[in-house]
Amino acid sequence: MRAFEATQIFFDAAAEHLKIDPAMREALLMPNREIQVQVSIEMDNGQLANFVGFRVQHDSARGPMKGGLRFHPKVDLDEVRSLACLMTWKTAVVNLPYGGAKGGIGVDPTRLSEREIERLTRAFVDQIHDVVGPDSDIPAPDMGTDHLVMSWFRNQWEKYHGFNPAVITGKPVEEYGARGREEATGRGVGTLTVKLVRRLGMKPEATNIAIQGFGNVGTHAAKFLSEAQFPIVAVSDVTGTYYNPEGLEVRELLRHTMKHPKGFIEGFEPCEVLPRDALLNLEDVSVLIPAALGGVITEENVDDIRAKVIIEAANGPILPQADIVLQERGVIVLPDILANAGGVTVSYFEWVQNRQHYRWSLDRVRQELDHTMNEAFETIWETAKKHNVSLRTAAYMIGIARVHRATELAGMI
Ligand SMILES: NC(=O)C1=CN([C@@H]2O[C@H](COP(=O)(O)OP(=O)(O)OC[C@H]3O[C@@H](n4cnc5c(N)ncnc54)[C@H](O)[C@@H]3O)[C@@H](O)[C@H]2O)C=CC1
Numbered sequence: 179m180r181a182f183e184a185t186q187i188f189f190d191a192a193a194e195h196l197k198i199d200p201a202m203r204e205a206l207l208m209p210n211r212e213i214q215v216q217v218s219i220e221m222d223n224g225q226l227a228n229f230v231g232f233r234v235q236h237d238s239a240r241g242p243m244k245g246g247l248r249f250h251p252k253v254d255l256d257e258v259r260s261l262a263c264l265m266t267w268k269t270a271v272v273n274l275p276y277g278g279a280k281g282g283i284g285v286d287p288t289r290l291s292e293r294e295i296e297r298l299t300r301a302f303v304d305q306i307h308d309v310v311g312p313d314s315d316i317p318a319p320d321m322g323t324d325h326l327v328m329s330w331f332r333n334q335w336e337k338y339h340g341f342n343p344a345v346i347t348g349k350p351v352e353e354y355g356a357r358g359r360e361e362a363t364g365r366g367v368g369t370l371t372v373k374l375v376r377r378l379g380m381k382p383e384a385t386n387i388a389i390q391g392f393g394n395v396g397t398h399a400a401k402f403l404s405e406a407q408f409p410i411v412a413v414s415d416v417t418g419t420y421y422n423p424e425g426l427e428v429r430e431l432l433r434h435t436m437k438h439p440k441g442f443i444e445g446f447e448p449c450e451v452l453p454r455d456a457l458l459n460l461e462d463v464s465v466l467i468p469a470a471l472g473g474v475i476t477e478e479n480v481d482d483i484r485a486k487v488i489i490e491a492a493n494g495p496i497l498p499q500a501d502i503v504l505q506e507r508g509v510i511v512l513p514d515i516l517a518n519a520g521g522v523t524v525s526y527f528e529w530v531q532n533r534q535h536y537r538w539s540l541d542r543v544r545q546e547l548d549h550t551m552n553e554a555f556e557t558i559w560e561t562a563k564k565h566n567v568s569l570r571t572a573a574y575m576i577g578i579a580r581v582h583r584a585t586e587l588a589g590m591i
């Protein structure tokens with residue numbers, strides 16, 4: 179199943195509960211605008227290389243569109259469309275004054291040098307600079323991009339439009355970035371994991387966690403949760419699964435990946451090395467945190483999942499058929515549009531600071547982030563109870579209802 183079809187199925191389930199009529203459903207679901215561009219650069223060896231870039235602007239009823247940039251070989255229009263749509267509901271779930279967008283380039287950044295990634299980023303900005311801006315569409319980091327890519331993006335955009343760091347978030351802290359943006363998604367995942375586990379009557383020390391993906395989100399979630407006394411028994415990245423039933427030494431693990439030239443876990447000890455996807459099926463894992471790609475839990479592998487709780491740190495990790503099976507089995511799923519909303523929340527704080535030429539302390543960022551995440555969690559928990567629906571359907575209902583209301587108030591119908 180393609181990514182956008184999966185998002186549409188989740189959308190339809192919530193729209194049904196909200197009794198939204200078919201024409202309005204279509205208006206809410208279809209993207210405002212989809213941009214596809216050719217991005218050509220000279221590689222370090224002098225050869226020309228061609229890539230395809232995308233920016234999908236899904237909805238702007240609640241404010242400027244917001245969403246990350248993904249550099250990954252699997253990026254295509256369908257995936258970006260699905261991710262842009264998720265951003266619309268996500269910004270609404272945490273009540274930010276934003277709509278949703280997403281972008282990306284079909285490229286494996288681990289095969290490019292830093293200078294090649296810089297040229298690629300600048301060439302992409304050359305193609306899309308006139309459709310993004312601080313009041314229209316504000317990009318940010320996602321898979322395969324980081325603060326450096328944000329910095330090159332801003333610098334190139336400002337060559338056309340002049341100084342305005344609010345054009346992009348997730349920038350380096352010394353270049354108008356917010357303190358706490360880098361950790362924000364992982365921190366939000368951690369905060370809500372602690373909350374949910376306690377709500378379910380489980381004890382952190384007795385709740386084993388496995389995290390798929392050990393990049394920005396996975397590493398910060400692991401750090402937060404190990405500090406909260408959870409045993410992190412397994413983590414994985416593209417190189418494999420690394421398992422220790424006694425709990426991995428997370429501090430050592432972070433030191434190890436920081437030293438690795440590509441940030442990989444390979445070579446870490448002491449642990450057992452298993453095939454990459456083995457992480458999903460470990461017997462002694464209570465909380466599974468997918469924090470890599472979408473579409474990893476499917477009809478084919480869902481029966482092998484042993485966890486009682488799944489926290490969707492990644493966007494779209496569970497396909498709809500698998501979601502139904504998990505619900506029938508009583509597995510609690512904290513959906514992506516809530517679980518990983520910490521990143522866009524602190525992006526909003528960065529944008530606010532940039533617009534005010536002011537800087538918040540890390541303490542203030544963390545306090546406001548925790549408040550936003552906790553408030554959104556309670557709203558969704560109550561909605562799920564009241565309507566007897568899953569946390570996912572409840573989150574979609576909140577997000578869609580807010581966007582629907584903004585659409586009506588704007589007089590678009
Ligand atoms: N960076 C952010 O602030 C936000 C990220 N997300 C989502 O979180 C997920 C991860 O994003 P980042 O951490 O930023 O990406 P990243 O590029 O920093 O890290 C990705 C990690 O996933 C691993 N990985 C890739 N394919 C894998 C596979 N098949 N099996 C196991 N590991 C695999 C990579 O080796 C790497 O460790 C994505 O779904 C992204 O959309 C969501 C909200 C915000």
Ligand SMILES: O=C(O)CCC(=O)C(=O)O
Pocket residue numbers: 244245246247268316317318319320347348493518519521522523525
């Ligand atoms: O920080 C942002 O603006 C967006 C992050 C993002 O792409 C996401 O939440 O999936």
